[in-house]
Amino acid sequence: MEMLNYREKYNKKIAFYSLIFLMIHIPIFAVVAYLYKTELWIAVGLSSVFLALGIVSYIKFPTHRFTLGLIAVIGICYSAILIHLGRGLIELHFHIFVILGILPIYGYITPLILAAATAAIHHLGFFYILPESVFNYKASIYTVLLHAVFVVFETGFCLVIAYRFRHLIEMQTSTMPKLNLWSTELNKSAFELSKSSSSLAEKSNQQATALNDSSSALHEITTIVENNLVNVEISTGVAEQVLSKSGEAQTAFNDLSQCMKEITKASERLDRLFSAINEIGEKTKLIDDIVFKTQLLSFNASLEAERAGEHGRGFAVVAEEVGILAKVSGESADAISQIVKSAVTEAKDVVEMSKRLAYDGEQYCGTSGLKMNEVVNFSQKILNLSREIMNACKEESLGLKQISNSLETLNTNTQENLNEVNKSNGTTEALLKQASQMKMTVEKIEENTI
Numbered sequence: 001m002e003m004l005n006y007r008e009k010y011n012k013k014i015a016f017y018s019l020i021f022l023m024i025h026i027p028i029f030a031v032v033a034y035l036y037k038t039e040l041w042i043a044v045g046l047s048s049v050f051l052a053l054g055i056v057s058y059i060k061f062p063t064h065r066f067t068l069g070l071i072a073v074i075g076i077c078y079s080a081i082l083i084h085l086g087r088g089l090i091e092l093h094f095h096i097f098v099i100l101g102i103l104p105i106y107g108y109i110t111p112l113i114l115a116a117a118t119a120a121i122h123h124l125g126f127f128y129i130l131p132e133s134v135f136n137y138k139a140s141i142y143t144v145l146l147h148a149v150f151v152v153f154e155t156g157f158c159l160v161i162a163y164r165f166r167h168l169i170e171m172q173t174s175t176m177p178k179l180n181l182w183s184t185e186l187n188k189s190a191f192e193l194s195k196s197s198s199s200l201a202e203k204s205n206q207q208a209t210a211l212n213d214s215s216s217a218l219h220e221i222t223t224i225v226e227n228n229l230v231n232v233e234i235s236t237g238v239a240e241q242v243l244s245k246s247g248e249a250q251t252a253f254n255d256l257s258q259c260m261k262e263i264t265k266a267s268e269r270l271d272r273l274f275s276a277i278n279e280i281g282e283k284t285k286l287i288d289d290i291v292f293k294t295q296l297l298s299f300n301a302s303l304e305a306e307r308a309g310e311h312g313r314g315f316a317v318v319a320e321e322v323g324i325l326a327k328v329s330g331e332s333a334d335a336i337s338q339i340v341k342s343a344v345t346e347a348k349d350v351v352e353m354s355k356r357l358a359y360d361g362e363q364y365c366g367t368s369g370l371k372m373n374e375v376v377n378f379s380q381k382i383l384n385l386s387r388e389i390m391n392a393c394k395e396e397s398l399g400l401k402q403i404s405n406s407l408e409t410l411n412t413n414t415q416e417n418l419n420e421v422n423k424s425n426g427t428t429e430a431l432l433k434q435a436s437q438m439k440m441t442v443e444k445i446e447e448n449t450i
Contacts, residue, residue, distance in 0.1 A: 006173045008063035014106060015058050018071045021102075022051055025078050032085040043085055050074045065108050072111035075099040076118040080126070088136035093147065100154050104161035107169040112162055116155040120148055183439040190432040197425040204418040211411045218407060222400045229393040236386040243379040280336075294329070298322045 029043035054074050057067045079095040086092045096119050103112050126134045127144050135143065301322070 072115040107166040187435040190435040194428045232390045
């Protein structure tokens with residue numbers, strides 16, 4: 001678990017430094033043994049045995065409190081060796097107090113108690129077995145007890161310090177992993193926030209660009225729609241004029257149709273005129289008969305006048321004049337007959353042509369009138385559609401203006417959001433930097449406290 005690992009790391013590290021501290025004593029013991037002419041084997045050999053015990057325990061149980069307790073006992077044993085090698089020099093007793101003063105950093109009470117008990121056993125045991133090894137003068141049991149009192153007082157204060165130190169280590173044990181985790185999560189969150197802010201800023205820039213493009217395109221569309229509205233208004237006016245002209249043309253076609261009806265009636269009159277000319281021709285034939293009969297009578301009268309002789313001469317002159325007149329009348333009748341025949345032929349052609357043209361004109365006027373009605377209807381529909389298109393263009397123009405206003409508002413808001421995002425991005429970068437600094441600080445604290 002994380003809390004145990006932190007405490008175990010602390011125990012392992014403090015045990016390692018303690019063994020280094022004890023190892024440094026061996027050359028010092030050798031120097032003291034040389035100066036005071038004491039046992040070198042104790043200075044080097046026995047101290048090495050104690051150190052080896054500590055190293056073996058460290059190898060087997062590097063994080064256990066047993067190793068720390070053994071090292072504390074070895075430290076007091078080293079004090080005893082130092083005092084012995086210095087032939088009981090009273091100043092060397094301070095080594096015990098130094099060891100006791102160091103032990104609170106273990107954060108355990110047991111090593112202090114074991115160290116104090118080891119010091120007591122050493123003083124009492126060697127006081128009776130080898131007193132010159134403890135004091136370099138003739139000391140009494142009261143001196144030993146006085147030293148014991150000092151050890152008890154220091155041990156008591158060191159126990160309080162060790163207890164507080166233990167709470168400090170436990171607090172660090174519970175706090176540092178959380179603080180490390182929080183700093184890691186904060187650093188990760190700040191990184192994600194920075195990444196999101198950068199992405200949001202990029203997307204906001206893209207959105208602002210898109211809005212500007214959309215606003216420009218909408219402005220162009222609005223201009224086109226306004227132009228279309230103007231063109232539709234012009235087209236509507238033209239459609240109204242076309243409708244008006246179509247109405248006038250329809251009226252003209254109606255008048256033309258009426259005229260064609262009058263022409264048809266005139267054709268009927270020409271037909272009656274043709275009948276009258278035919279009757280004149282018939283009458284001319286009758287005149288020819290009369291002229292022939294008159295000439296025949298004149299010839300008979302001339303014959304009778306010849307027979308009468310002198311008495312019929314006057315009658316012969318009259319008969320001759322009548323014959324001449326009949327001849328002239330016959331010639332005139334022939335001329336009239338030729339004229340009548342020619343007139344009849346021309347009148348017949350004119351009547352037939354008039355009837356045909358009148359019929360074709362009437363049919364044409366009827367068809368044109370229907371087409372003109374369709375043109376008027378289509379013109380009306382075009383006018384209605386033009387008006388609807390014009391109204392739709394007006395509504396579209398109004399809608400585009402509203403959309404343009406909305407886009408301008410949205411563009412303004414987007415620019416403001418982009419500014420806020422840039423500010424937030426700057427704040428996020430600062431937070432990311434602070435989170436990184438916090439993580440580094442936590443790592444330094446953890447490194448310095450373990």
